[in-house]
Amino acid sequence: MRLSPTEEAAHATRDDEPASAKWRDFALWCAIPVIIVVLLRVFVFGMYVIPSRSMEDTIMPGDRVVTTKLASHIQKLQRGDIVVFKDPANWLANEPNANSSFLIKRLIGLPGDTVACKGPGYPVTINGVAIHEESYLKPGVEPSSFAFQEHVTAGHLFVMGDNRANSADSRYHQNDGDEGLVPVNDVVGVAFLRYWPLNRIGWLSAHHDVFARVPEPANE
Incomplete structure (x- = not known):
């Protein structure tokens, strides 16, 4: 299926995203649960x-x-x-x-x-x-x-x-x-x-x- 010009641009943008940014996003999503657990441990449990x-x-x-x-x-x-x-x-x-x-x-x-x-x-x-x-x-x-x-x-x-x-x-x-x-x-x-x-x-x-x-x- 052929992509529209808009979809092709978006796809190209994602492919061109620097590896460092991807790792930053991955680290952020990993850190959030850890931070929540630590806060619960310190203040609630x-x-x-x-x-x-x-x-x-x-x-x-x-x-x-x-x-x-x-x-x-x-x-x-x-x-x-x-x-x-x-x-x-x-x-x-x-x-x-x-x-x-x-x-x-x-x-x-x-x-x-x-x-x-x-x-x-x-x-x-x-x-x-x-x-x-x-x-x-x-x-x-x-x-x-x-x-x-x-x-x-x-x-x-x-x-x-x-x-x-x-x-x-x-x-x-x-x-x-x-x-x-x-x-x-x-x-x-x-x-x-x-x-x-x-x-x-x-x-x-x-x-x-x-x-x-x-x-x-x-x-x-």
């Missing part, structure tokens, strides 16, 4: 390697998780969220496997809540209502092996590991400056996906339904 057993069997040592970085700023934190936070009061000092300054636990108490447990054989209560944690607690582990009660002050959170038998969480740090509580501003993300190892890839559930019957604090 975080990736962490789990070193300890404190969140078994939900998260195992060596698992790698993805978090949202916008959690405490845009996204409203909820009871049950799996939160990554900065070490609030040197909690990691006695952790032999600690290789970063971040911890990961499940958010149990929000500001204004009173979190308590009477000890072995009893459930954790929040604002006087028992929560049933079988859906995420490590099988065979008590909700708490000792009694405690903590009022969560403004701007703070009460956190616990899913493996309560091996989790130095808010219960164990009640003599520090914040009485074992985590400042909301120290939360750097909410974990929502396990991406490694390949045979354990999957979404991480917050189990918000466990906390559905918990009333709001009386003073809130």
Whole structure:
């Protein structure tokens, strides 16, 4: 088929395009996705390697998780969220496997809540209502092996590991400056996906339904 003069001119222009320009365009189209991924990684998503057993069997040592970085700023934190936070009061000092300054636990108490447990054989209560944690607690582990009660002050959170038998969480740090509580501003993300190892890839559930019957604090 014979090309029209206009089509012949356009075809000739494309053929005459310098190789350097073609490589520039190719590099640009390759760079754009990379830049987008880097920006998402820096500002929206975080990736962490789990070193300890404190969140078994939900998260195992060596698992790698993805978090949202916008959690405490845009996204409203909820009871049950799996939160990554900065070490609030040197909690990691006695952790032999600690290789970063971040911890990961499940958010149990929000500001204004009173979190308590009477000890072995009893459930954790929040604002006087028992929560049933079988859906995420490590099988065979008590909700708490000792009694405690903590009022969560403004701007703070009460956190616990899913493996309560091996989790130095808010219960164990009640003599520090914040009485074992985590400042909301120290939360750097909410974990929502396990991406490694390949045979354990999957979404991480917050189990918000466990906390559905918990009333709001009386003073809130």
